[in-house]
Amino acid sequence: MKSDHSLRVALIVLMCTLTTSLKADVDFDAKTYKSSKGESLNYRIHLPENMDARKRYPLVLFFHGAGERGSDNNKQLIHGVKDILAYSKKSNTPVIIVVPQCPPGKQWVNTPWGADSHKMPENPSTSMALTIGLLQELQEKLFVDRSRIYVTGLSMGGFGTWDIIQRMPETFAAAMPVCGGGDTNLVNAIRNIPIWVYHGGSDTVVKTKRSRDMVAALEKAGGKVKYTEYKGVRHNSWSKTYRDEEALKWLLGQNKSERKNSRDKK
Numbered sequence: 001m002k003s004d005h006s007l008r009v010a011l012i013v014l015m016c017t018l019t020t021s022l023k024a025d026v027d028f029d030a031k032t033y034k035s036s037k038g039e040s041l042n043y044r045i046h047l048p049e050n051m052d053a054r055k056r057y058p059l060v061l062f063f064h065g066a067g068e069r070g071s072d073n074n075k076q077l078i079h080g081v082k083d084i085l086a087y088s089k090k091s092n093t094p095v096i097i098v099v100p101q102c103p104p105g106k107q108w109v110n111t112p113w114g115a116d117s118h119k120m121p122e123n124p125s126t127s128m129a130l131t132i133g134l135l136q137e138l139q140e141k142l143f144v145d146r147s148r149i150y151v152t153g154l155s156m157g158g159f160g161t162w163d164i165i166q167r168m169p170e171t172f173a174a175a176m177p178v179c180g181g182g183d184t185n186l187v188n189a190i191r192n193i194p195i196w197v198y199h200g201g202s203d204t205v206v207k208t209k210r211s212r213d214m215v216a217a218l219e220k221a222g223g224k225v226k227y228t229e230y231k232g233v234r235h236n237s238w239s240k241t242y243r244d245e246e247a248l249k250w251l252l253g254q255n256k257s258e259r260k261n262s263r264d265k266k
Helices: 002-025 081-090 126-141 156-169 182-191 208-220 237-244 245-254 256-265
Strands: 027-033 040-046 057-063 096-100 144-154 174-178 195-200 225-230
Touching: 027 126, 040 126, 057 081, 057 156, 057 182, 057 245, 057 256, 081 096, 081 245, 096 126, 096 174, 126 144, 126 156, 144 208, 144 245, 144 256, 156 182, 174 237, 174 245, 182 208, 195 208, 195 245, 208 225
Parallel strands: 057 096, 057 144, 144 174, 174 195, 195 225
Antiparallel strands: 027 040, 040 096
């Protein structure tokens, strides 16, 4: 009897997984970006239904974690992405969502994840360079609202989030790094970007210190930073974050043009 019950449970879990994967396939088209050097990067993209050429749409760039690396162009949809899409539909906020997949053994940022700190490498990793190229191409080809480009990511992708905004501070309207880390010496470049940082208070994979240090450095530089630390939570701080509608409302509510107009009036 126990074995029959276990089998039924396993089949239910399998069917749920398959259903989720199929739904993800429907919502996110599989694409491959190719650079002028012949390098390629798999990515998934969600486009709003019935896009209107007279309108411009916000874009969310999502960096997955280390466990979702691969060449299947599917695993990167496991965490967070579907929560963002669900919120955009619920709130009637059509949004372009771009989800690149880091190849096996590669990183968004070439730095140890468990270190106390790191200096941003002079050159982006191959995966990051391709992502930057992809983002630039999509801005040219799609109806992107350039005042509403957002970036978020978890763990390895949290590092990616910090890295890309420090390399391209003028591009992003807001950022939401989850359990990652950046270069505290480069916070001046990003002090005008609204940033909401998340981390688990008991994280031993990526030290909580990494987020605390970035927040402290940004506050010292006069940055626009918010910080949420989940007491007792270990590495998985992303599940609570991406299911938090207030966080997603905040992210999609930021507008670079409004910040510029506000500064111009001062």
